[in-house]
Amino acid sequence: MKKIITLILVLTMAFPALFAEDSIELTVGTHNFLFVNSKGDDEAFSAISEIVKKTDIIGCQEMSWGKVRKLAKLTGYNYVKQFGWSPKILTKHKVVAVGFMRQGAKIELPNGKQVWIFNVHLPPAPYGPYEVNQISGIFGGKVFDSSSPDDVESLVERNRAKRIDCLEGRRLLKAIELASKDNIPMFITGDFNEPSHLDWTQAAVDAGNFPVVVKWPASVRMAELGFKDSFRVLNPDPVAVPGFTWSPFEKYQTNVNVKGETIPEPFDRIDFVYYKGDKVTPLETMILGPEGDSGSDIHIPDYSSDHRSVLTKFLLK
Secondary structure, eight states, X not given: OHHHHHHHHHHHHHOGGGGOOSOEEEEEEEEEOOSSOSSOHHHHHHHHHHHHTTOSEEEEESOOHHHHHHXXXXXXXXXXXXXXXXXXXXXXXXXXXXXXXXXXEEEEOTTSOEEEEEEEEOOOSSOHHHHHXXXXXXXXXXXXXXXXXXXXXXXXXXXXXXXXXXXXXXXXXXXXXXXXXXXXXXEEEEEOSSOOTTTSOHHHHHTTSOSSOOOOHHHHHHHHTTOEEHHHHHSOOTTTOOOOOBOOSGGGSEEEBTTSXXXXXXXXXXXXXXXXXXXXXXXXXXXXXXXXXXXXXXXXXXXXXXXXXXXXXXEEO
16 A cells, blocks of 8 residues: 555656646736835835735736846745846746747646746837827827727727837737647736727716727737636626726826816726636636725735736636
8 A cells, every 4th residue: 555655646746737636726917016116115025025925927017127036035936037127927836938039938837737928018108098188298199089080090000000010019929829839828917008998898988987989909909819808807897897907096196188287197907917718717806006095906005006906816727
């Protein structure tokens, strides 16, 4: 009997996938750290450490190489330095490969299953909601008439050029194409700096959330590639649950339009956790933000980012 038990233990260690459970839960998150934090360094890292430790894998944006090393040391997580200064990936699990142009990483889970995670920080300007609301400045754009189909079409084309056809967008699409050959679950996290077409619907326009229906190109492209928006899958009504991630802080509550008028800040959902895979099911999604923030499900002391964070728990069969 002892020999049989010993043999089983040896085989389990040598071939963990053979003895893996059929399913495993996996929490994937996205968090924009904010390059220049509104809190002191210690407080900011304390807050993000708490967020990271709620996840198995998290994509971070606006995080320098030095900061991701510090965060990895604080949490005990592994990290992947992606292309460019901003996006980074952290995980409590084993990193077994890095994707094309360091756009993502292949992660091995405790039961031997593997997944791909991609993380992006797409260009912030021009920012579509500012264009629609005629907010000027470096993130704004041309004068916009929401009743003009030509203006709406031009808006979509400008955003496609800046986020899908741009260098970051092309790298992401190529990395996804190459990783798809593995036929394993894939996740995409990030600050897309663009809303979702799943939110800017006619129902949302009728409710006064947005001035016009827009087929935002980045979210449309994700859908075309077979990726699902985990937050909107679990909260299909954008009027009942808008899920805004920009922005939780009072200093972003107002803005100025091209006429010099002070107007309410156009809040929106621009941070996403996408997923793809026949055996992947989202179980729960949560928005994280500062204490006292009515737009957050979970409140984090000393939260310092200008974006709310998003975490989704999945079941992988």
